[in-house]
Amino acid sequence: MLIVMQKSATEEQIAAVAEQIISLGMRAEVLPGSLRTAIGVMGNTGYVDADQVLLMPGVKEIIHVSKPYKLVSREWRPEDTVVRVGRTEIGGDRPFAVIAGPCSVESEEQALSCAREVKRLGAALFRGGIFKPRTTPYAFRGLGEAGAGILNQVRGSVGLPVVTEVMHVSNLDLVASCADMLQIGTRNMQNCDLLLEAAKTGMPILLKRGMSALLEEFLLAAEYILDAGNGNVVLCERGIRTFETSTRNTLDLNSVALARELSHLPVIVDPSHGTGRASLVKPLSLAARAAGAVGVMVEVHPEPQKALSDGQQSLDFAGFAELAAALSL
Amino acid sequence: MLIVMQKSATEEQIAAVAEQIISLGMRAEVLPGSLRTAIGVMGNTGYVDADQVLLMPGVKEIIHVSKPYKLVSREWRPEDTVVRVGRTEIGGDRPFAVIAGPCSVESEEQALSCAREVKRLGAALFRGGIFKPRTTPYAFRGLGEAGAGILNQVRGSVGLPVVTEVMHVSNLDLVASCADMLQIGTRNMQNCDLLLEAAKTGMPILLKRGMSALLEEFLLAAEYILDAGNGNVVLCERGIRTFETSTRNTLDLNSVALARELSHLPVIVDPSHGTGRASLVKPLSLAARAAGAVGVMVEVHPEPQKALSDGQQSLDFAGFAELAAALSL
Amino acid sequence: MLIVMQKSATEEQIAAVAEQIISLGMRAEVLPGSLRTAIGVMGNTGYVDADQVLLMPGVKEIIHVSKPYKLVSREWRPEDTVVRVGRTEIGGDRPFAVIAGPCSVESEEQALSCAREVKRLGAALFRGGIFKPRTTPYAFRGLGEAGAGILNQVRGSVGLPVVTEVMHVSNLDLVASCADMLQIGTRNMQNCDLLLEAAKTGMPILLKRGMSALLEEFLLAAEYILDAGNGNVVLCERGIRTFETSTRNTLDLNSVALARELSHLPVIVDPSHGTGRASLVKPLSLAARAAGAVGVMVEVHPEPQKALSDGQQSLDFAGFAELAAALSL
């Protein structure tokens, strides 16, 4: 941490800040410059939350040097993490992993026909929500418990591992009973309790980036899970909220390539939410792979025009076949 | 809803879309233009989620006309809602309401001294978190249950009503036992289950805007609570996330003035989180009032330099006295 | 400037970076920490653009400490600058300055009637564009030279000083001949040549913030003008572009209060562009004043419904009278 003093800071003010740092158990090195003095804070073994020093007389600015995460960083663990979900492995040099299925599980017929088709075309996992977060109270919110049975049929009769979203700690047992991987959704990326309880199951976790989360905050959310003893985390970029309105979100592939530098965790991309338009799913899936993503998660529906949610961004079977071919699954 | 067809759309495509709309129980009116044809969708009594029509051949774009909220709108209820919390009333022509207290309850001494001081200076409610959402797993996360007893001392011995954040359905009973008003935080604005369960308590609710929520989404989150039968909602603008980094967030006072036009609910402002700098709390509090806010919520701490969270944006007692004087409390 | 080395950086890499800094004429101080080493760069008398050091082996990150501006800062000049335009003074403890007039000068009749009315109601300056930047090639782009004569009538017969936008160096003489203050618009905030040529006229300059400019970049643009020897600069916050679409821009009043801390230059606000809705102009004007702005610039039109540009955000005479009363002009 570096504390920048005002040009007008007095010797006394500088000394007082240094003492405050020392009283917090760290070392302070005063660095006089030609314009102003800075104070280097050393001896801390991790991130220091001492922003309140900003209020001391003569202090102009606080600059953090150490990143606040550790376990997720490539400095901590240089080699790629590979996450195993059922028989599938995600990350490292394993085959590009395609996760496919409907936004919501709507019926046995819809889910099973979809699961069979995406499996036939090379998908490695099935996705399908049984609890749906919705912006308005007047929209479809998922089958709930009835959907759990359907997901277990996908696992059993179709033979695809399943990832599905857990929205609340109270649903954790139910969701864990019908899934091979737990999804933490964009709205819950910073829901610490959910992160911790999900981590404790020991199951692999698909963590989606919050729609306005900095890459650093995204990595910190994953740090919660690793810190709780569960290293089976797959990061999922799903688009961020920007001023651009011609697409539902702005898919941030910069962050995919950068996350691969900063972290050892596998990164996948959700081009369905990331674009909000079915016609953009194929080009952005290819772009995600080229940028370094180790997989994609795409929404597929037997009849997107009749989907109860996210139809406009779902591929039909022909569209998914085209994507699978383009990816040489 | 308006469906815009492509210039090249055929008669058959137009007819197919119109039929699809009719099959969904609505009326369709074909509107030929000089460049392209549009189809007006009528007869729906609320928001229509038919975006999947976008996938039909010949369709270019979907435009929503009805706003997806109803109960929170001023069209539905023209007069200002006034929310009562303990002896305090917020909204309409009631006195400007100042909610003050520390970010986190850290000790009995800290909370009670702070509560006495802000009460003496004119605050109407006490704030203080006992469960804190934090970005990193390595930061202070609140006193939890021990804090509940302290909040009840604030209510009892000091005699100030209390608002505090509830982060999970599982904490609802505990939080309700030590508060006069429940706060739903920015990270939980779209946590539907929490909104519904909090609504059912019948207690007044302080709903903070999500840091990347559109004003429309903010009003929809309030709609969840009203739709569950609880009309005692106060909206709180707390800054949005933008490209500007010189302040922690960008306080959006446009949305305060516009929310007053669009909705009958009272709107307050949190300039502490909205700016992230203690020195900006006074000018932005005054600005919030001028823009139409009916109150502010500010962080106050006996010794901000030693605060366990948010010290850099907390007022000390002298700073709060100055604010109170500026607001003529 | 602080150079942060990777955890794995070798002694040789650290030494090489230090030498590179010294070869650039600055001092380097190596600061070993418990996690990694940093190198403090000192002896520079201003902002150092040495970001390319980032490419040297072992370097993790570059952190700038000195702000890249100087002349505009309050550290450089503690007392408020007051800018004189004709008989009006803007800034310091001078009366709150209202600049009013149509978006575009459309006719002699329109401009003069508007100028007379806003003068009668207390406006200190007249605004009115004769060259208009427009998003589409198919929109009205201003009267050009014909408008210059009309502005001179406003100055002469009505007796109000005039501020109007100069869009190109080639128009500078024409605009200077009919104005008391030059406006640099949001799209030109970083047009260095225009900033320098406008500065050389010695005329007072109204500099609007770029719609996606950081506050630091805004101050740097003003630094160009001061560095060219012209200190008569008024800063104008006019809203920034964010994800929120319910208003045309997001008025950033945080930056107004913060600019007053960081700089000695006067700051005014344009609530017409800042909100894009006539109904929000009054509340946000009051909020701007409360946040520390020393004036506002508002669009006024005799018949907003017939305006050739920006009608939806223009006040009619009754609306301006109401604003003037609210501001006690």
Added chain:
Amino acid sequence: MLIVMQKSATEEQIAAVAEQIISLGMRAEVLPGSLRTAIGVMGNTGYVDADQVLLMPGVKEIIHVSKPYKLVSREWRPEDTVVRVGRTEIGGDRPFAVIAGPCSVESEEQALSCAREVKRLGAALFRGGIFKPRTTPYAFRGLGEAGAGILNQVRGSVGLPVVTEVMHVSNLDLVASCADMLQIGTRNMQNCDLLLEAAKTGMPILLKRGMSALLEEFLLAAEYILDAGNGNVVLCERGIRTFETSTRNTLDLNSVALARELSHLPVIVDPSHGTGRASLVKPLSLAARAAGAVGVMVEVHPEPQKALSDGQQSLDFAGFAELAAALSL
């Protein structure tokens, strides 16, 4: 255009709005809904700027249906435009075009050695700025006229066509004398005069997206050029400004894929500015191609650590060779 009336709008108000539309030369169709009435505006042959109707009593909202551009749209011209620059063709099914060279031309030696190397490795065009827009007045601003001679040596002795930025109408002749293609930079995307004057040269134009421009605004800027009779426009996505700070900009590959749907113009990508980090240039170049871009523009410097501008995002020769190999040039 669709005009949405308030729920409480009277018959008289609805009739008045319809009459106003008719008086502007268009047709109005009143569309009563179950909640409120809308008025469809038809008969216009292009974009209608009638937003001021918003001010009429009873009007709630204006919704635009027609896009405001025409000549750049794929509806207007379905087949891909191919732009010829010297011997190179960009767009359609032509080979992927790599434009490479330093941010700034710094010396004859630097420019020529760089040009020879990138030509040898397969680049189709040379880039190099002789006028540089800079954020601060204290940074290097280009060689100016001296640089023009160097660019002509690149064209003559090295034999690579050149693209370079024109920043002002007054530099147009000079820049045109040493370039095969004119670049309009991100800060000038909406500089109408420059767009028009550049268009009139008949030279091919590389138009960079404004850092906060909507895709629609980007297409409208190109429309200015086509409307002036010059169809040789290549669009260049170069990253947009968002809340994410770990990369210099957020490269928006969604918009690349969508621009290919909406427009017939070729789209290339600038991953150097789009990411701001040399290490991300290769993965994002590959991603750009996968998303549908027909080329990339990358910064290459013989010694990036000594570059006078943008060193941190420039490839050295080895880095460019690696990129060229990855793209199979």
